[in-house]
Amino acid sequence: MAQSRRNLSGVWVVMWLLASSIxxxxxxxxxxxxxxxxxxxxxxxxxxxxxxxxxxxxxxxxxxxxxxxxxxxxxxxxxxxxxxxxxxxxxxxxxxxxxxxxxxxxxxxxxxxxxxxxxxxxxxxxxxxxxxxxxxxxxxxxxxxxxxxxxxxxxxxxxxxxxxxxxxxxxxxxxxxxxxxxxxxxxxxxxxxxxxxxxxxxKQLEGKKHRGFITFHDSLRYFARAFDLEVVGVIEPHPNVEPDPVKIARLAKEAKERQVRAVATEPQYNSGPAKKLLEQMRR
Structure with missing residues (x-):
């Protein structure tokens, strides 16, 4: 778990910096x-x-x-x-x-x-x-x-x-x-x-094996392309419309199969669905 968290650091640094820049x-x-x-x-x-x-x-x-x-x-x-x-x-x-x-x-x-x-x-x-x-x-x-x-x-x-x-x-x-x-x-x-x-x-992402992540809504594909990452899935298909439990379970299953190490959330939206997803990913 500690190693996977270290592997995530580069992703989160990049996401935080870009969010700050806008x-x-x-x-x-x-x-x-x-x-x-x-x-x-x-x-x-x-x-x-x-x-x-x-x-x-x-x-x-x-x-x-x-x-x-x-x-x-x-x-x-x-x-x-x-x-x-x-x-x-x-x-x-x-x-x-x-x-x-x-x-x-x-x-x-x-x-x-x-x-x-x-x-x-x-x-x-x-x-x-x-x-x-x-x-x-x-x-x-x-x-x-x-x-x-x-x-x-x-x-x-x-x-x-x-x-x-x-x-x-x-x-x-x-x-x-x-x-x-x-x-x-x-x-x-x-x-x-x-x-x-x-x-x-x-540079921060050099050598990272697992480059897939899940986004809150489908907005980070240009970001992913710029940093050679992959959007594996999307939590909310519509802004402000929370996904049903079936979608969360399906996303969690795919995330574990693909060894996803990051979930990108957006502070202006309810983080509840992302937290539910993370809970299922950790099981």
Missing amino acids: AVGLIGCGRNADPWAGMQGKRVAVSFAPLYCFTKAVAGDDCAVLPVLTTDGPHDYDYRPKDVIPLRNADLFLINGLELDTFAEGAKRGARNDRLEVVRLAEVAIPPEQLISVDVQKKKVEGEHVHGSKDPHVWLGPPEAILMVRKIVEELRRLDPEHVEGYQKRGDAYVKRLQELQAYGR
């Missing part, structure tokens, strides 16, 4: 009548937290950045009219695309900001051949959550995140030519951090 910077984004009040420069809205992190890292203090979603993720978001407020006076709206943040178009219409341009980063920054295909029919038959024919969770793979950051640099340079040097410098620095993160993770 969660920084959300403090201080409270709502008020004018969320842009006191902010200087061009105004860039983004759909959700990871894109905020990328964009803010590139923007620095040269332009203002606000997320539309501050406490919800795109999977379990319920549209609220007040959430269009940042878009009313925004100059640019950066979203993921690939049928993930589908609320964005409705939010734009609700904002009644005719000059607002929407950029779907995942669709314009990442070559189609680099996107992971999804067997839509199979997922529907198995009752799983489906976004579209391509996996939209691109920001969780460092190579894809790098392309998104470079596109953000391009968009900010175009929007605000006065600060092109700053955007480029900060973007290059952030890309370097992502490259170092991937190199560190791959």
Whole structure:
């Protein structure tokens, strides 16, 4: 048991670092009548937290950045009219695309900001051949959550995140030519951090025999590809819909057969199903 825990350390370090890299910077984004009040420069809205992190890292203090979603993720978001407020006076709206943040178009219409341009980063920054295909029919038959024919969770793979950051640099340079040097410098620095993160993770995982893991929901395939890991199974086929005992038992059986050493959870969701799975895996 002690040896297997040591074998897991590299996986957990990589997962923790990547999770940290997409969660920084959300403090201080409270709502008020004018969320842009006191902010200087061009105004860039983004759909959700990871894109905020990328964009803010590139923007620095040269332009203002606000997320539309501050406490919800795109999977379990319920549209609220007040959430269009940042878009009313925004100059640019950066979203993921690939049928993930589908609320964005409705939010734009609700904002009644005719000059607002929407950029779907995942669709314009990442070559189609680099996107992971999804067997839509199979997922529907198995009752799983489906976004579209391509996996939209691109920001969780460092190579894809790098392309998104470079596109953000391009968009900010175009929007605000006065600060092109700053955007480029900060973007290059952030890309370097992502490259170092991937190199560190791959180094930590060198020589690991058991490279399979189970995810909470089907979101870590780009992450797995970047670190030469394998997603063996998914706990929740739909976000916020807990699996039945039969699925948990089936996952536990497969995990033991495949000698799975890690289960990836998500802090915003109930960890109960993952704990039940781990209990059965240890029997």
